[in-house]
Amino acid sequence: xxxxxxxxxxxxxxxxxxxxxxxxxxxxxxxxxxxxxxxxxxxxxxxxxxxxxxxxxxxxxxxxxxxxxxxxxxxxxxxxxxxxxxxxxxxxxxxxxxxxxxxxxxxxxxxxxxxxxxxxxx
Amino acid sequence: xxxxxxxxxxxxxxxxxxxxxxxxxxxxxxxxxxxxxxxxxxxxxxxxxxxxxxxxxxxxxxxxxxxxxxxxxxxxxxxxxxxxxxxxxxxxxxxxxxxxxxxxxx
Numbered sequence: 001x002x003x004x005x006x007x008x009x010x011x012x013x014x015x016x017x018x019x020x021x022x023x024x025x026x027x028x029x030x031x032x033x034x035x036x037x038x039x040x041x042x043x044x045x046x047x048x049x050x051x052x053x054x055x056x057x058x059x060x061x062x063x064x065x066x067x068x069x070x071x072x073x074x075x076x077x078x079x080x081x082x083x084x085x086x087x088x089x090x091x092x093x094x095x096x097x098x099x100x101x102x103x104x105x106x107x108x109x110x111x112x113x114x115x116x117x118x119x120x121x122x
Numbered sequence: 123x124x125x126x127x128x129x130x131x132x133x134x135x136x137x138x139x140x141x142x143x144x145x146x147x148x149x150x151x152x153x154x155x156x157x158x159x160x161x162x163x164x165x166x167x168x169x170x171x172x173x174x175x176x177x178x179x180x181x182x183x184x185x186x187x188x189x190x191x192x193x194x195x196x197x198x199x200x201x202x203x204x205x206x207x208x209x210x211x212x213x214x215x216x217x218x219x220x221x222x223x224x225x226x227x228x
Contacts (some may be wrong), residue, residue: 035218037166045158045166045209047218063217064123097165105154106172108213112165 002111004098020116022098024089028080030054033090033101035109036083037061038094048096051081056103066092083115088110094108124148124212128221135226141197143224145210146192151189154214157186159175160223161206170195200226 008020022034033056033093036048051072060072069088073083081098095115101108125148131198135141138211145155153173160168170186173193183198197204212223 022131044213044223045160045220047211047220050218052214062215105213106170108156108179108218109158109211110168110171112167 002100004100004111004113006096006116007095008114009118011121013118013122014089014120016078016088016120017084017086019096020085020096020118021084022081022083022113024079024081024100027100029047030076031102033103033108034072034074034081035099035101036075036081037097037099037109037112038092039097039115043094044089046094048083050101052102079080084116088118090120093120095120124151124159124219125135126210126212126213126219126221128210130224131222132225132227134228135200136228137200137202139200140182140213141200141226143195143202143208145188145189145193145195145221147212147214151212151214154212155186155188155193156182156211156213158209158211159204159206160209166209194220203209 003025005023012018033052035050051060071084095117097115098113099109100111127146129144155173157170160166174186185196207223207225209223
């Protein structure tokens with residue numbers, strides 16, 4: 001069974017940092033790209049970024065709203081992906097989901113984790 | 123960035139109705155369009171990928187079509203469990219962008 005489990009969310013002050021984790025199981029992790037998507041309370045979905053796999057040199061993409069503040073990394077030995085968030089703002093308050101994708105342009109985001117809530121507030 | 127719009131933003135429907143939701147892209151995206159369903163408090167679920175391919179396990183009353191800039195999600199006969207919010211996602215170019223969602227309720 002495909003599973004993605006996010007952790008690391010919580011309350012953080014504006015300007016602070018947080019690292020979210022996404023632990024994967026039930027599939028060949030090294031074959032897959034991983035995306036992060038967030039959803040602010042009562043709002044729609046926003047794509048945050050992506051990390052490719054080793055054959056694609058672990059390169060990343062990110063949304064303009066988080067570029068230069070958020071970075072994505074992965075540890076294939078742990079079947080895990082991390083979202084490193086710095087200089088957090090109130091508008092970063094959201095549930096953060098990790099999701100599995102393939103390396104094909106037409107087949108993305110097929111399974112989602114349950115999400116972890118990040119609240120940025122003083 | 124590619125902007126995605128959806129219409130309608132909300133709609134009321136009844137069980138058995140045929141429902142059509144439209145998603146438009148600000149520029150051509152070929153068939154790189156995916157549809158998701160999200161129920162309150164739940165994780166989004168992929169329904170359709172590559173514009174018209176039905177995700178395994180999704181009922182056949184759901185279908186998708188379109189290419190370029192205009193896409194549709196159709197529910198042929200609305201069931202009680204289909205009341206939810208539907209989102210489209212373009213993945214033709216970075217950054218990927220979601221539509222604002224269409225809420226389908228009674």
